[in-house]
Amino acid sequence: MKKNFLILFLIVFFPIKAIALIEVDITRGNLNPLPLAVSPLSIDDKSKKSFEKILKKENIGSEISTIVENNLRTSGLFNPLSKEAFLQAPDIANLKPRFEDWNLIKAQALITGKVTYVDEKLRVEFRLWDVLAAKEMMALAFTTVPSNWRRVGHIISDKVYERLTGEKGYFDTRIIYVAEEGPKTQRKKRLAIMDQDGANNKFLTLGNELVLTPRFNPTSQMVTYLSYFKNLPRVYLLDIETGTQEVVGDFPGMTFAPRFSPDGKKIIMSFAKDGKSDIYTMDLENRLVEKITNHPSIDTSPSYSPNGKFIAFNSDRSGYQQIYIMKSDGSDVKRISFGNGIYGTPVWSPRGDLIAFTKLHKGKFYIGVMRTDGKGERLLTENYYQEAPSWSPNGRVLIFYRETKTNAKGEGFSAKLWSIDLTGYNERLVETETDASDPSWSSLLSN
Amino acid sequence: MLEPDGSVAKTEILDHARMNKPGQGFYKVLAESALRAVKLCQPLRVPTTGYERWKELQLNFDAREMLEG
Numbered sequence: 001m002k003k004n005f006l007i008l009f010l011i012v013f014f015p016i017k018a019i020a021l022i023e024v025d026i027t028r029g030n031l032n033p034l035p036l037a038v039s040p041l042s043i044d045d046k047s048k049k050s051f052e053k054i055l056k057k058e059n060i061g062s063e064i065s066t067i068v069e070n071n072l073r074t075s076g077l078f079n080p081l082s083k084e085a086f087l088q089a090p091d092i093a094n095l096k097p098r099f100e101d102w103n104l105i106k107a108q109a110l111i112t113g114k115v116t117y118v119d120e121k122l123r124v125e126f127r128l129w130d131v132l133a134a135k136e137m138m139a140l141a142f143t144t145v146p147s148n149w150r151r152v153g154h155i156i157s158d159k160v161y162e163r164l165t166g167e168k169g170y171f172d173t174r175i176i177y178v179a180e181e182g183p184k185t186q187r188k189k190r191l192a193i194m195d196q197d198g199a200n201n202k203f204l205t206l207g208n209e210l211v212l213t214p215r216f217n218p219t220s221q222m223v224t225y226l227s228y229f230k231n232l233p234r235v236y237l238l239d240i241e242t243g244t245q246e247v248v249g250d251f252p253g254m255t256f257a258p259r260f261s262p263d264g265k266k267i268i269m270s271f272a273k274d275g276k277s278d279i280y281t282m283d284l285e286n287r288l289v290e291k292i293t294n295h296p297s298i299d300t301s302p303s304y305s306p307n308g309k310f311i312a313f314n315s316d317r318s319g320y321q322q323i324y325i326m327k328s329d330g331s332d333v334k335r336i337s338f339g340n341g342i343y344g345t346p347v348w349s350p351r352g353d354l355i356a357f358t359k360l361h362k363g364k365f366y367i368g369v370m371r372t373d374g375k376g377e378r379l380l381t382e383n384y385y386q387e388a389p390s391w392s393p394n395g396r397v398l399i400f401y402r403e404t405k406t407n408a409k410g411e412g413f414s415a416k417l418w419s420i421d422l423t424g425y426n427e428r429l430v431e432t433e434t435d436a437s438d439p440s441w442s443s444l445l446s447n
Numbered sequence: 448m449l450e451p452d453g454s455v456a457k458t459e460i461l462d463h464a465r466m467n468k469p470g471q472g473f474y475k476v477l478a479e480s481a482l483r484a485v486k487l488c489q490p491l492r493v494p495t496t497g498y499e500r501w502k503e504l505q506l507n508f509d510a511r512e513m514l515e516g
Contacts, residue, residue: 023505027512132486166476
């Protein structure tokens with residue numbers, strides 16, 4: 001399994017034998033966040049004034065570098081050093097860093113750059129330096145509209161993350177979720193979207209109707225979700241870029257948990273009818289509905305494998321709720337979860353190797369992962385109530401939501417988004433303006 | 448290559464070809480990480496005699512054990 005590759009190998013000096021060339025095998029190491037310095041992007045006075053006028057930000061160069069710093073810190077893989085310790089000015093550092101100075105403050109990597117205002121556009125160039133090897137690891141430049149300045153920070157973060165870990169980043173992404181307000185018995189629920197770091201929060205629906213389970217299309221900025229119409233849930237499609245919304249169709253009985261296929265051309269969901277529930281797909285082009293499971297049990301929460309060949313789902317056909325996988329045509333059904341407790345909400349990792357799930361055991365809720373054959377179950381986090389994991393597009397981080405218990409008076413209820421690394425480390429509260437549930441992580445916007 | 452005091456005089460990644468091969472991104476990241484570690488560990492604790500015998504070292508990094516589980 002690919003894991004954290006920011007590895008600091010410790011060298012153990014072995015007793016030396018008298019041979020021509022001494023070979024030392026090093027098989028162990030320490031996993032430590034990589035200390036790095038994010039120098040503020042340098043900016044000339046003229047550009048600074050132009051951006052100040054357009055974006056109302058005093059120094060867009062340091063604002064962008066703060067975004068980079070926060071992203072890298074949040075990943076848990078990097079340790080951005082305090083800017084107060086920096087000895088070299090941003091403009092000089094970007095031309096040619098004095099590596100001894102950066103070495104002195106224990107930075108192993110350095111990010112420098114420059115931002116300018118050219119033809120009403122924002123032009124950014126940045127460099128990543130290996131301080132210990134005293135060489136440039138990467139240099140990139142691009143131009144965009146000034147209002148995209150936050151995305152510039154996210155794109156730089158993704159490039160640096162990819163260059164230093166060998167895996168794609170997940171910073172230039174958004175999260176759609178259900179924003180909740182009001183007392184527990186009378187919750188107002190609105191669809192909301194924000195950047196992965198919580199910025200640019202927007203409400204997408206008014207809150208007149210209940211909204212549930214928004215899910216991103218893995219190939220575009222399209223979302224599918226459920227909203228109630230005359231007390232029946234309806235499946236909607238929403239284009240985040242244009243704001244266009246459409247009803248996919250009215251289905252018999254209750255509909256649950258629509259999700260896109262990996263190519264974005266179908267949605268898969270479950271319909272409940274006559275006390276049983278089965279899994280169906282709908283082709284979004286011709287609107288043809290196909291029944292995938294046909295069993296007297298309750299089959300719900302379908303999620304495709306990234307190659308589209310398999311589907312993971314929930315079923316109580318063995319007596320109580322467990323995770324199953326089958327071929328995408330519904331054949332070859334296999335139960336994969338066998339641990340103690342009840343398993344739900346299986347979500348296939350974008351890398352294809354793992355399935356994330358929610359598990360209820362002895363009154364506690366767990367978010368965990370298992371391999372696609374059900375082996376290697378790992379529980380990442382335990383709490384009073386938590387569910388609905390969604391993968392970051394690189395399959396490294398899970399976002400989910402957690403609710404707190406109310407006291408005897410019915411007070412103290414809250415619902416918040418949390419994220420956790422696949423390793424079970426780096427659990428973090430994801431700040432939202434209101435209470436929040438049911439998050440779904442987008443693919444990379446810059447893809 | 449080591450100096451007599453155990454500091455690193457020169458480093459070289461021996462499998463050059465793999466460093467820039469497409470699809471070998473992880474190899475490159477690991478190799479660079481290993482090089483950084485070597486530099487951070489210097490000076491190494493070295494014997495006071497026999498410099499000629501140990502001045503050149505080949506370090507074989509194997510991350511398999513670390514990456515399991």
